[in-house]
Amino acid sequence: MSTIPFSYLTLKNLCGGIIFMIWQLHFFTVWGMGFPLRTSFIDSMVNIGVLTFATMAIIQIFRYYHPPAKNFWFIIIFSGVCSILLAGLAKLLMPLFNTNDAEYTKFLNLSTGIRGMVYVLAIGFIVVLNLLWNMLQQELEAKDRRTETQTLAREAELFKLRQQLQPHFLFNSLNSINAMVVSRPQEARKMIEQLSTFLRATINRKEDELVPFREEMEQIDRYLQIEKLRFGHRLQTSVSIDEACNDAVLPPLILQPIVENAIKFGLYDTVGEVTIQIETKCENNNLAIKVTNPFDPETSPENKGTGFGLSAVQRRLYLLFGRQDLLTVSTGNNQYITSINIPQLYANRHTD
């Protein structure tokens, strides 16, 4: 948390100090000119009363109203006009409190200009002080906010990296390679190549750019190849691609967690052979992807819902397209179906 050289209380005390000094100056000047003590005192008090009232109003106003820099001069001029009006007000009020002898009235009329100038100086100074203090305060708050936002963004970035690298997947793949090195070096080499290509493509993705559908499907294919090597004949896949989707685009890595989820639940919820189906369809400027995996309704509690991986997908789709209905899950016939829709109208504008 950043701090300002002096506190809000100091700011108020400073304004009070200025007013007190002006009061002293005023009082001793009038008294020094030979007016009676009482007259001098009332004269200075009425003026300072008006000034104090104005200062309090300024402090309160700038506490809640933070003028933009371009209005700065306007505000200073405005305060100048206000000071002159206040001087007039003080002059009008004076006869209500003070003596009305001719000499004093004459003095009052003569000194109006000087009084106004003192007001302009005092109020101008107080206004500038308050403005600067508030600007500094705002600037520091904004800085704190920026730092906080940056920290959050960095944490999110780290989390994303960890997610992308999927330690479990990575270590298991390395273990599979380790198992093949001696007995089947050619296959081991092939898996190293696939794993490297997959990781490279994962790391190079930019979160906020939409990528061609073809590219994303190639990435999914690499992933499926590695998983198939790991799980052997237990894992079967069937991918059908609609020709109409050739020009489609989608957010990078949006499909990956869905396929991962399907494999995880398909393989860990059932025993025996598992087929993961991926179907794509493009019509009416919409890319629809359906991922189907078998599951056991008895052991998969309904409350698992969309799971953590999928809620992140839903969140991303919402941030990108502002819609909550783009990810849906359904079950039936011992199949778990995850569907996502990617609107292409919005997307095409970005690729043109």
Place this chain on the structure above:
Amino acid sequence: MPTAILIDDEPLACEMVLEYLQRHPEIEVLAVCHDGFEGLKAIQQKKPDLIFLDIQMPRINGFEMLELVENPPAVIFTTAFDEYAIKAFELHAMDYLLKPYSQERFDKAINKFLQQPASGKTPALLETTALSPQQADRIVIRDNSNIRIININDILYIEAADDYARIVTASGSYLKNRTMSSLEKQLPGNSFVRIHRSCIVNIKEITKIHPHEKESYLVQLRNGKQLPVSKSGYPKLREKLGF
């Protein structure tokens, strides 16, 4: 001659263990299994001295499988990545191999087993691992020859039965060889309360609480069952239900 069973759902991972085991001809491999059910059956039938056990496996994970084994043999866990599990292993397991591991590391684990075949640490390990997040929402139970996976939301109440806990659901009651306190720890505190030394109840099932003798109460469940509330259980119940 010591005997062993391999349990891992990835064929290549099993191949790896078999290859490393070639240096240890004194260990006889009785079976290679690819999921917890198969593994459980093989352990019951062949009674090995040692099992190599993966954690993440189809249907029931390695810990859940182990819970169902009576007098479990020595266990060497083989796993890729599980921060929580690693903590538990360090405390209680005979040994654990983090995939991928080297022949040297594997040999070390085997030697540890050969020097001290019975670790006797498994029960303690299970008490710890039952709290691992991935199995927090279910309990695996052996019901005669069947294995049942019970969603914890379906539990009405649990009562102590000698060394076992009797888990009662709408569809029946099942015995589980876990202590009441370890079950109490696993169940989410916002829906279950231990109202008595020998009883944990699902709050959603309670329909009525009425005084019984002096300073003790009874809760009535939706299915009509009445359960005793102890002196120390009553304030807990009050707090959870907010009355």
